[in-house]
Amino acid sequence: MSRHIGSYPLPPYLKSKLLAGGFSTVEDLEDVKPVELSKELKISPEEALEVLRVVQGEQKDPSSASSPDDGVKTALDMLQEEREQGCIITFCSALDELLGGGVPLTKITEFCGAPGVGKTQMGMQLAIDVQIPSAFGGLGGEAVYIDTEGSFMVQRLEDMAKAAMEHCRHIATVENNREQLEAMANFTVEHILSRIHFYRVHDWVELVALVNILPEFLQQHPKVRLVVIDSIAFPFRHDFEDLSLRTRLLNGLAQNCIRLADSHKAAVVLVNQMTTKMGHSGDGQAHLVPALGESWGHASTIRVLLFWEAGCRYARLYKSPSREEATVPYQVTVAGIRDVCIPNNMQDLSTATKEEGDSLGEHSQRKRPRVS
Amino acid sequence: MAPLKVGLCPALTAEVLNSLQHAGVRTVTEFVCMDLELMMTRCCVSYKDLVAIRKVLLVQFSAFPVGGSSWYKEILSTTAILSTGNSRLDDMLDGGIYTGALTELMGAPGSGKTQICMSVAIHVASRLEQNVLYVDTTGACSGRRLQEMLQNSAGDKESAALSRIGFRRIFDPWQLLDLLQKTKAAISKQSELFYSKLKLMIVDSVAAVISPTLGGLQTEGHAVMLNVSRQLKVLSSEHAIAVLMTNNVVQGELSEPWPGLGRSWQHIPNTRLLVQVTGTQDRQMLLLKTPRLPRYLSATLKLSAAGILDLHTHTGQEAQRQLEV
Numbered sequence: 001m002s003r004h005i006g007s008y009p010l011p012p013y014l015k016s017k018l019l020a021g022g023f024s025t026v027e028d029l030e031d032v033k034p035v036e037l038s039k040e041l042k043i044s045p046e047e048a049l050e051v052l053r054v055v056q057g058e059q060k061d062p063s064s065a066s067s068p069d070d071g072v073k074t075a076l077d078m079l080q081e082e083r084e085q086g087c088i089i090t091f092c093s094a095l096d097e098l099l100g101g102g103v104p105l106t107k108i109t110e111f112c113g114a115p116g117v118g119k120t121q122m123g124m125q126l127a128i129d130v131q132i133p134s135a136f137g138g139l140g141g142e143a144v145y146i147d148t149e150g151s152f153m154v155q156r157l158e159d160m161a162k163a164a165m166e167h168c169r170h171i172a173t174v175e176n177n178r179e180q181l182e183a184m185a186n187f188t189v190e191h192i193l194s195r196i197h198f199y200r201v202h203d204w205v206e207l208v209a210l211v212n213i214l215p216e217f218l219q220q221h222p223k224v225r226l227v228v229i230d231s232i233a234f235p236f237r238h239d240f241e242d243l244s245l246r247t248r249l250l251n252g253l254a255q256n257c258i259r260l261a262d263s264h265k266a267a268v269v270l271v272n273q274m275t276t277k278m279g280h281s282g283d284g285q286a287h288l289v290p291a292l293g294e295s296w297g298h299a300s301t302i303r304v305l306l307f308w309e310a311g312c313r314y315a316r317l318y319k320s321p322s323r324e325e326a327t328v329p330y331q332v333t334v335a336g337i338r339d340v341c342i343p344n345n346m347q348d349l350s351t352a353t354k355e356e357g358d359s360l361g362e363h364s365q366r367k368r369p370r371v372s
Numbered sequence: 373m374a375p376l377k378v379g380l381c382p383a384l385t386a387e388v389l390n391s392l393q394h395a396g397v398r399t400v401t402e403f404v405c406m407d408l409e410l411m412m413t414r415c416c417v418s419y420k421d422l423v424a425i426r427k428v429l430l431v432q433f434s435a436f437p438v439g440g441s442s443w444y445k446e447i448l449s450t451t452a453i454l455s456t457g458n459s460r461l462d463d464m465l466d467g468g469i470y471t472g473a474l475t476e477l478m479g480a481p482g483s484g485k486t487q488i489c490m491s492v493a494i495h496v497a498s499r500l501e502q503n504v505l506y507v508d509t510t511g512a513c514s515g516r517r518l519q520e521m522l523q524n525s526a527g528d529k530e531s532a533a534l535s536r537i538g539f540r541r542i543f544d545p546w547q548l549l550d551l552l553q554k555t556k557a558a559i560s561k562q563s564e565l566f567y568s569k570l571k572l573m574i575v576d577s578v579a580a581v582i583s584p585t586l587g588g589l590q591t592e593g594h595a596v597m598l599n600v601s602r603q604l605k606v607l608s609s610e611h612a613i614a615v616l617m618t619n620n621v622v623q624g625e626l627s628e629p630w631p632g633l634g635r636s637w638q639h640i641p642n643t644r645l646l647v648q649v650t651g652t653q654d655r656q657m658l659l660l661k662t663p664r665l666p667r668y669l670s671a672t673l674k675l676s677a678a679g680i681l682d683l684h685t686h687t688g689q690e691a692q693r694q695l696e697v
Contacts, residue, residue, distance in 0.1 A: 006595060007546075008546070009546040012590070074537060075518050075534040075535070076531055083516075248584055248587050248588065255580065255581065258543060259543040261511060262541050294481070294622070295622065297481025298577065298620055301512050303482065321513065321517055322514040322520075
């Protein structure tokens with residue numbers, strides 16, 4: 001059975017013209033020249049050429065078109081790729097463990113939380129951590145940071161970058177590793193800041209447009225391994241009367257994000273706000289749930305809820321295809337996102353992290369000024 | 373509909389075809405629907421010829437009847453029931469996932485749809501030793517998790533089972549249509565070993581690719597959705613493949629769970645299961661639509677390191693259960 005015209009990505013008006021002209025399957029268009037087609041259907045030659053290019057494109061090479069190599073790989077290949085990929089660590093080993101090594105590449109990870117719980121801090125921390133040189137087991141990548149709320153503060157980023165740099169220098173001097181010491185030359189605060197590409201977006205139109213042109217930018221900057229959108233909720237939470245349009249836009253945005261993540265081997269981190277839902281389980285009580293509605297929940301591959309309890313910050317893994325649900329504590333210090341207590345298995349990284357956490361202990365209880 | 377061509381029937385010569393085309397009759401449909409006398413006056417072809425051509429075309433293009441008993445025999449020989457690896461779920465589905473039918477899992481975010489899909493894929497690949505094509509539209513399928521499930525259930529046959537699972541990531545409905553077309557072509561060609569033993573296709577999730585095109589003033593999205601559903605049905609029934617897909621839930625009028633993608637999609641799957649969270653690891657399955665069993669059967673599954681597989685009993689020992697009379 002040959003393929004119907006309706007199943008090709010062509011504009012609707014061209015499809016209806018084709019159908020009216022008796023061209024309904026690929027077969028009908030097989031030996032048609034562009035000029036003939038344009039005369040026949042009274043469309044411009046460019047349009048006719050486009051139609052034939054789309055429809056006949058893959059027909060040219062039927063041998064490769066139907067082979068399984070064409071995009072279909074086995075689960076074994078996929079496992080291999082995943083093993084080689086690596087993750088972006090958060091500098092909080094409990095959180096890394098929760099996520100299975102850190103924020104994974106090629107997936108969408110969503111952080112949801114109330115104001116002041118450290119969502120933006122998390123985004124900034126990841127934007128720095130993605131740059132950790134490969135000599136330290138990092139990714140040595142770059143980051144794209146899309147700020148929709150205006151909460152990105154470069155002074156704060158500088159603090160965190162300094163802490164990350166000192167942490168790495170400490171490791172390099174303790175281990176006296178030549179490679180690591182050399183890598184430090186390119187891991188200074190200026191370098192870190194210059195490798196974060198920052199966008200300030202003011203409304204949803206700008207955001208949708210930006211996500212659509214981002215693939216081009218990533219092609220020019222192939223080292224980008226992280227895209228942060230902080231926050232996805234803000235532009236969509238007000239001034240939106242047409243809710244079905246909102247759902248459609250968000251669904252489209254999610255598909256664009258995952259396509260971006262997959263084709264550029266990047267991690268996409270979305271920051272989401274919380275909203276109140278009444279009578280969720282029939283007890284008439286209000287609950288805090290992630291904003292943007294139920295259907296948005298399908299957008300992210302991994303969903304982490306950040307919340308306060310008894311003066312401590314916790315992260316709960318809410319949805320993940322590969323890890324079990326769990327809750328771990330974390331804290332936000334001057335240096336950034338850190339562990340709360342000493343983990344039992346003392347690794348170099350976590351010890352050093354701990355030392356820093358201690359020296360900055362007096363600040364750790366203090367939250368950043370809240371913007372509510 | 374097919375265009376008119378020389379060779380469709382003896383009376384349809386190049387000369388006749390030319391004059392027909394001149395009169396604006398290009399496709400079989402147009403020919404069959406047009407008044408013969410009108411056509412005779414317009415094309416100067418004899419009435420007798422036209423009647424003959426029409427008769428042949430009608431016979432060629434009409435469906436032909438099949439006797440109930442031979443149809444039944446054919447069903448018995450072609451249909452396979454793929455066990456899901458969980459005996460309770462199999463009971464709910466009257467044996468397992470049927471080839472030639474579409475089975476849909478619907479559930480809220482984080483309810484375990486992807487886990488069930490991955491677990492079924494592992495079971496079919498490792499125990500039943502059939503090939504699986506896994507279409508991932510949300511980037512949710514994880515190779516590590518597949519490996520974990522395999523290690524916790526099958527043990528040593530690891531890499532063989534994983535290479536039986538074909539994997540493809542796609543992000544828009546056009547790519548899905550493309551893939552379905554190519555899969556059909558590859559199965560008919562019978563040259564690729566992978567496709568000749570393909571028994572299960574998983575689309576996780578079908579809603580993610582279709583829903584961005586739905587709604588608004590455009591009717592295009594709707595057409596695309598029905599196109600996808602038709603291609604899935606053709607693939608499953610013509611090539612005896614079981615299709616397992618996942619869908620979102622939306623709230624119905626009485627805030628009951630309702631399948632996403634709107635009313636016309638509701639008719640598409642042959643079997644529909646609702647997945648609901650009842651505990652950290654417990655998932656309740658509710659049968660909402662089925663051609664074989666009473667509705668609203670339910671069962672509780674446990675999501676573990678081995679997926680939804682039965683840990684104590686392995687019901688899927690037989691390679692593939694054929695329907696019994």
